[in-house]
Amino acid sequence: MAATKGLGREVYQEAFERLGNISAVAREFGVCHRTVARSLRGKQTDPAIQAGMDAVGTGMVPAMAWIKTKGTKDSPGYSLMLKPAADDADPLERIREAFTDLPAAPLAPPPLYADDDLLTLYPIADAHVGMLAWGEETGEDYDTRKACDRLRSWVGQCVASAPASGTGVILVAGDLLHADDQTSQTPKSRHVLDVDTRHFRTLDMAISALAACIDLAAREARPGDRADPPRQSRSSQQHGCPLCPGGAIS
Template sequence: MAARKHDDDTIIAALTGRTVTAAAEILGLHPRRVAAHKARLARKGWSPEHDMTKTVPDGFHLKGTSTLYKDGAPVVQWVKTSIDHERQAELIREACQAMSEDLPQVEPRMACNSYLSHLLAAYPIGDAHIGMRAWGEETQGSDWDLAIAERVQCGAMAALVDMAPACEQALIINCGDWFHADNMEGTTSRSGHILDVDGRYAKMIRVGVKVMRQCIESALMKHARVRVCNVIGNHDDTGAIWLSIALSHIYANEPRVTIDTSPAPFMYHEHGKVLIGMHHGHSCKPDRLPGVMATDQAQAWGRTEFRYWYIGHVHHQSVKEYSGVTVESFNTLTAKDAYSAWGGYRAQQNMKCIIHHAEFGEVGRHTVNPNMLKGEVAA
């Protein structure tokens, strides 16, 4: 009997009022396969023999049902659900893939410089929080909004590229929380914290994509090849995913640009004897990261001598050397919001470019801060 694919509605229709064997004949499936479908549907809330006839939406788990009976007949039923985060992320990736297929694509350009093949320029971008709003009088700091974020982030990247040597490779690392909010409500998806946001979600998306494209374009002016890694943060669980997918379509025809579309929480880049790990820092403590790298990248660990973890999340700079790995967190260019101000957080604002030699590891770095960029205008 040839196996055929059926959606849930078709399977439910075949099973309604029939035995598994009878439904199997209608569907053209083996009875064991239909029984497996029936068990799966029960976990989604459909089990007529238990008066359960409503399936939960795709992207949710069934937690349980409560039914009110009167004279032995069901009168009212409550279906309790919880979010299936893995499935929702999968659905978002599928939607982004479909929506991005018709995006305009950048035409390939010839590299026009002589490059230093032994050097890699890494551009770790600490939590950009594009879309965040801050009122300087309240936060005892600087004002911040979408326009300022665009000017400062684009200006910082352009300045750092100008300072960097003509490395053959560039690695742009969005260390997570590129976007300040991940939904229309302006809250964090994990904890539901209410955020100070500037304008509409759609406007935040427009500026966020524009800024990252400008960072890539700046890097292409100096480097032969550019790889972009958008690490998933706690403020943009889904935003990081669709940003990578959208950029991968925009640069599909540009062989000099590689967009990493992996939804994994840990990313890696190998350059000669250098191994760089990338993680936001919200789900794994720094002291556990060396073990994660050694396990995930066992062969690369053996090939390399200089190993680094670059993380964000904490908004302040810290460097700690563990056995075989150095873990570094980075500042952000973004001003303090009200939450940070009230919490007493007072980290510096800056962004860095770190130069790695294929044989000797880190050999130099450059730093810019927002005060150096006053008067800069984003292209």
């Protein structure tokens, strides 16, 4: 931590010019993305908060800090909670920065023929990935794996029956996940939700299912429109797909 004490804009700027992105700079110095971004934008940290950061030897700007002073016979002591202004960086820019160092996924082979005058829309609504239902109580069992399997199956069937359109759109209309966060409660009324284990497991499985759906939609064409069998992806091998040799979605 002591190595980050006293770092200024010049240090971050030199590292940024050398490394090319804010995420890499933050990793090199062991500070958070926001600290580097604020410094490069020329924002000054409040002196009281900076004094506290220097006292503990950190370069990370805290989301909140308590500043306390001792009372004397002439003046009382004070205890203040300081909360720095919210970072006004563009969220999309921060997401773009976070993905800078990740290798791009290989492109799916395009169809040999597609009608540029057609657009196929694949709306996804109310998948409620992460919901847990007990069949004896609700009439049917439901969990994260079943939700993701159905999502892949539905998109696969739609792709198989859709015309070879020049443009495909996957529209996530809402309620893709059953719970918004790890509290497993509705955000406003705080009703407790029945969820299928860990929130980040649900996120990983939902992202994997959507990635498989995107891969399927990118290959949009009937099997007869291809001269060669399409390349099988791992997801289509596991779950079956009419576009793959021997595949079938039930």
